[in-house]
Amino acid sequence: MDKKVTELYMNGASHRKVAEMLARRIRSSISPMTSWRALQRVGERVRQRVREGEEAPQHKVRVVALDEINQRVRGERRYTLAGQDGEEGDWLAMRMSQSRDEEAWVTLLDELCDMGISPDKGVKWVVCDGDLAIEGAVEIAYPGV
Structure with a gap:
C-alpha cells in the first residue's frame, strides 16, 4: 500500500x-x-x-526522474522535492524545501551522488517537466547528462 x-x-x-x-x-x-x-x-x-550510506538501489540507475509537490503548511508554501528511478519506479530521495530553486535541486542531486547515483555510476538521463531550476541544477550537479 x-x-x-x-x-x-x-x-x-x-x-x-x-x-x-x-x-x-x-x-x-x-x-x-x-x-x-x-x-x-x-x-x-x-x-x-x-x-x-547504502548505495540504493542495488541495480545501476540509468534514468532519474525529478519532480516536486507543492503544498501549504500552516499557510506557507512548502515543496517536497523527489527523485525516482525512471525505469524501475523506486523512490531514490525526497526532501522538504522552502523553495524549488536551483540550489534546492542541487542539494537533492548531491544526496543522490552521495548514494552512488551519479553520471559516473551509470546515470545517462534525467527526466523533468521542463522546470528551468531542475535543468540548471542538472547542469551543475550532473554535467554532461
Whole structure:
C-alpha cells in the first residue's frame, strides 16, 4: 500500500484524494491520516538508506526522474522535492524545501551522488517537466547528462 500511496501522492493527489481512491479500490474506509503515515514510512526508509550510506538501489540507475509537490503548511508554501528511478519506479530521495530553486535541486542531486547515483555510476538521463531550476541544477550537479 505504501508504494501506491506514494505513487498517487507524487502524481499530485492530496492525502484526502489518495484515501478516497484507495477506499474505492478496497471497498473500505481509509482516513487521510493513513495516507500520510504511509508516505512517512516511505520517507523514513529513504532517510535510513541515506544514513546508512547504502548505495540504493542495488541495480545501476540509468534514468532519474525529478519532480516536486507543492503544498501549504500552516499557510506557507512548502515543496517536497523527489527523485525516482525512471525505469524501475523506486523512490531514490525526497526532501522538504522552502523553495524549488536551483540550489534546492542541487542539494537533492548531491544526496543522490552521495548514494552512488551519479553520471559516473551509470546515470545517462534525467527526466523533468521542463522546470528551468531542475535543468540548471542538472547542469551543475550532473554535467554532461
